[in-house]
Amino acid sequence: MASLTSYESNINKVNESAGDRIFMFCNTTFLVVITIAILLPLIFIVSASFSSSEAVIAGRVTLWPVDFSLQGYQTIFEHKKVWDGFANSLFYTVFGTLFNVVMTIIAAYPLSRQDLVGRRIITIAFIFTMLFSGGLIPTYMVIRDLGLLNTRAAMILPTGIGVFNLLITITFFRTTIPPELIEAARIDGASDFRTFASVIIPLSRPIIAVLALFYAVNHWNSYFQALIYLKDQELFPLQIVLREILIQNSIDASMLIDVEDLVVREGLRELLKYSLIVVASVPVLIIYPFVQRHFIKGMMIGSVK
């Protein structure tokens, strides 16, 4: 990559034709326009969230906070429902991801071993579930018959293994762990359990990072599972709380109680939505630049397949 870049800049110094220069100008413009198009809505939401409710309701906010205020954030942080949702989402994300990663690794390692009898059939059995599923209602009935309805386990167990993640993990094991290493461990007298725990796991740190990221983002962002399997308010993840406030527009009157004026109240109602959008996205967006690299790595492993 580095060599390519230096070679590129060399040839461009030597003979960049007029046509190429025009092309590069258009190309850069295209990318700048796209980047602005992505940023614009984000900047608008963030600006509105830091404005006063009066400015929001009067429609004076565009791309910079007007009458800077933290009113929206204050209202949100005083709201117990949002905090409970946060705590629940954290719980589902941590334990759900743990379950996912363990299950994926213990499935992928045996399936990556060429000498495992039945490897092909079992792999196909997994892949088939990618192409065809029993459907919403039959799955719901299984969850119901297992007694998982309205329990925290319903948010964790059904996701289990993502087939795409399983496939990239198998590819990872196959391409990074030489069979000679496993053979050597066997000759040294290590059982498969021992090899798995002392050789494989320490070598799979990069793939564990990728898996944990993929699964954690899914858990944090998912709402539909909660919508169909959960009934009790106390179990609701953040996304369900968000849906009530942002989409169904149902906000507890208690949140707005100290506001008398109807217009201001309406303004606060909209303002806290902007703030809520920011608060809900911040955890993922803050860690994202640091883990971006791993995501891309994961996608690259996937594309090898």
Next chain:
Amino acid sequence: MADQAGAASSIGRRPSAALSTADRAPQSKFWLRIRRNWQLYVLLALPLIWLLLFRYAPMYGAQIAFRQYSPAFGIEGSPWVGTANFERFFRSPKFEPVIVNTLVLSFYSLIAGFPIPILLALSLNQVRKRLFRSSVQMITYAPHFISTVVIVGMLFQFLHPRVGFTAVLANALDLQAPNWMGDPNAFRHIFVWSGIWQEMGFGAIIYLAVLSTIDPALHEAAVVDGATRLQRIRHIDIPGILPTAMVLLVLSTGRVLEVAFEKVYLMQSPLNLGVAEVINTYVYKVGLLSPILDFSYSTAIGLLKGIVGLLLLIAVNYAARRLTDNSVW
């Protein structure tokens, strides 16, 4: 377990007690391999139980599509009704709009959404300045990580007829502020283009990965021959990513009946239901939301969708292999 099965099959095959070692060898080697790896099967046990319970048990349960399910009788006990549930769907006034909405939304998403990540990747691949390149990448990937609920919430706020960005802009220009979220004619465009906004950067990653594997010697040779950048894109980069593009196209065509229904469901309102009711949302409503829950009817519609989707995938894959030599399997 393994031993018993092994013994049983060898007895079944050879009634005579005299076994020549030569023809016994492969068989016992087979069982030896299973026995030697027993710990691997122990590792696999939990994932397999999970697979059977949460993925294959529902497939078994899908048979209620052919029964009149009632909780009192259970899956096996409910009476068979043949294809009555399917026929009911075909005759239902909902049948046509639901199918049409699903297909229009899917194909619109596919046609508009498929080329854009490719374009973005080709364009990014031309950029030499590292900082510019990585900033564009980081910004365009970011929306992928925003949850569906928040994306739809953002749409409602951004396009809000009173406090939204479009309203503020319209007011500044002395125009009537549009109410796009309440306009059924705008639903499809909003759905598709917000999807593109969210996913184009992330969709470009895989093409960028493929572009980085193209042999630089090809580009060098082309430059020596006096090829312009545009020519190099056309004759080197595009052929390079074509196989990947083909595979992704096949996969997404196989999924046309799925749509991103979690997002559709969140965007639905009484105003736009005429264009926004798709198969999956209808299945959900019939099965879990309506006053009289009809598990069998809902399952039948879901099963129909699943089978048609699978056949479609096989057909598209076959066509792709015949026409271009690129296919998923």
